[in-house]
Amino acid sequence: MNAQAATGRSYWLDTLPPGDPAPAPAGDFEVDVAVVGAGMAGLSTAWELTRRGYGVAVLEADRIAAGVTGHTTAKLSAQHTLIYDRLRRTRGTDGARLYARSQTEAIHRAAEIVGDLGIDCDWEDTAAYTYAQDRRRIPDLRAEAEAAREAGLPAEYVTETELPFPVAGAVRVADQAQFHPRKYLMAVADAVRRGGGQLYEGTRVLGLTEGEPCVLTTEEGIAVTARDVVVATHYPVFDRALLFTRLAPRREVVVAAPVDASKAPGGMYITPEHRTRSVRTAPYADGKRLLIVTGERFNLGVGQDVEERFATLTGWGQRTFGELSISHRWATQDNDSTDSVPLVGLLHPASRHVYVATGFGGWGLTGGIMAGRLLCDEITGQESPWSELYDPRRITPVLREGARFLRHQIHVARHFVGDRLPALTRPSLDELAPGDGAVVRIAGRGCAVHRDEDGRLHAVSARCTHLGCLVAFNRAEQAWECPCHGSRFAPDGQVLHGPAVRPLEPRDI
Known part of the structure; x- marks a missing residue:
């Protein structure tokens, strides 16, 4: 099979495709801990908590282990390109040691789980x-x-x-x-169920009310009440901590x-x-x-x-x-x-029961397993030796992340402001080839227009529903993408990847 004919599905999904979906919740319910996202970080957290006797519900917008985790290259490594010399300079020798230890223990933890559960995952x-x-x-x-x-x-x-x-x-x-990440995670998901955990697919979370308890609200209006909430959606779907700036x-x-x-x-x-x-x-x-x-x-x-x-x-x-x-x-x-270290812990300084796991920088398998153990320790009141290293609330000195922080903010600002200025040129609809898409201005509004392979035009709003940046079309993957924070949408506007949780609105052209 040549490159043009190759499937767009990852090898991991091709060799272990999703089966029948787990049903969405039928009504409001309560649980000890609600985990939003069923990738490596979310399922690892759920598994650690169910082993300690906690009632856990995992809410996945799409399918279990089919998002970022299902498209990884599946390396379990504590050597993350050129990171330790940087950590030694920015976090000191102790910080680098904690990072290495936490990532190495994640590999050992995965090996233990494979052995304990008897997982055949090409380890x-x-x-x-x-x-x-x-x-x-x-x-x-x-x-x-x-x-x-x-x-x-x-x-x-x-x-x-x-x-x-x-x-x-x-x-x-x-x-x-x-290893094979989906074979591993599907076995972990089964273990969570056997331990009394609840797993729901096709359940997109739109709202969060923090408190004691916390309440999550789904797209279907279901209320999930939980003492603690873990946001493990790769890119956080809640912006109250302003983590998107980092x-x-x-x-x-x-x-x-x-x-x-x-x-x-x-x-x-x-x-x-x-x-x-x-x-x-x-x-x-x-x-x-x-x-x-x-x-x-x-x-x-x-x-x-x-x-x-x-x-x-x-x-x-x-x-x-x-x-x-x-x-x-x-x-x-x-x-x-922006400082090369993941953000795992309480979501923001005022949080008491809402946690986040994000920013793994391409190493989300060891990072997700590490996050599961760290968050479980924090939720159950135990101390983790590396909680301070990964704490999302950390105050990072300018010298540590200033240059990367500023580069990222300039990139976002260029799109956030520039996208609101009148465009000088826009392609006409007649120029749009089958399978392609473009943002065009119609009646003064930016419309994201896609021409399908049959020649029909489909239009949605060109404004990302996260913070309003203009999307652009990725022809190779047939998706609208936001340049500011990475949200992705199907040609019909449905959300493929957060932080956006709402689809692009249809447009009549």
Whole structure:
């Protein structure tokens, strides 16, 4: 199958597709803890709490483990590219050690769960590498290896890898892992149910009233009363903490192809070069391994040609690993916090019973498992040694995140203000090709217009329902995307990805 014919569904969803949906709640109900979002962070939190005897309900707007978690590259690693030298400088030696310990314990926790529940999820122990081909990066790699060792990881600087090309250097960290995330999480979801937890799909939460107790309101008007609430929706759907000022969404494309097992590189690899390149393999049929290549990071909703991104990544894979028959391709989305550390804990300074888990920066599997344990400890009144490190209420010095914070705010402001200025040019509807979409001005209003493959036009409001930035069309994935905070919508305006929770309104053209 070539790149053009490859499925848009991720390999994880293709090999374990969603079955019959869990029903939405039939009426109002009460529970000890309500968890919003059924990805790695949400289900890990639910599993930890049910094990301690808490009544838990998980409310998922779409399908369990089918969102960001279902589109990951599925690495379980405490080596997050070049992070430990940065943490050593911004958080000190103790902060870097806490980060390494919390992420390493997350890997061990996942291994325990796999063993305890007997999960067949293609678990493989392996090493993680952060590499570079540019020799000017060697000092950075050496500093990272030293900082990672100092933080307690089994890290070393090496110059040889199993990649089919030479590298200038690499940081190798042993005792990491990779797995099939949906096989893992669907088994965890079953364990939550067996423990008395309730899981609801197709249940979008629109409102939150904080208090003792808290009340969540769903799209269907159902009220869920809970002593504690966990918001684990990847990008928080509630803005009262203004966390969107500290989160920068980005997207990357993924291509996958079967290769002979004898030619598959061992280990998990990532480089910050070439707009990121991430490589790993997974078990496949007929004596082959599935090569999974990720990269070509881009900002959402800024008019970039995503089809070109897929072509560039595929071309790199072909040049690097030889002729590839692409079997799957998809895209994944991540949120980077402006100080490189996830935000896990109480939602804002006045919160007493509402918690959040976000900002994992591309490492949401170990981060989500870590978040589940941390939030469970906080909700049950136990101390976590790294709660202060991840606390969303932390006051971050300007020197720590100032430059990244300002860059993100300038990017958002450019769209938030610029999108409200009269446009100089707009395509005419006659110029819109089948399968394409564009924002056009009709009767003084911005309309997001899509022409389907049959030639019919469909129009919705061009204003994102989160904070009103203008959306742009991603032809490769057939979605409207917001450049400010990463919300995504189907061509008919239905929400695909938050923080927006309401669809784009239909427009009559």
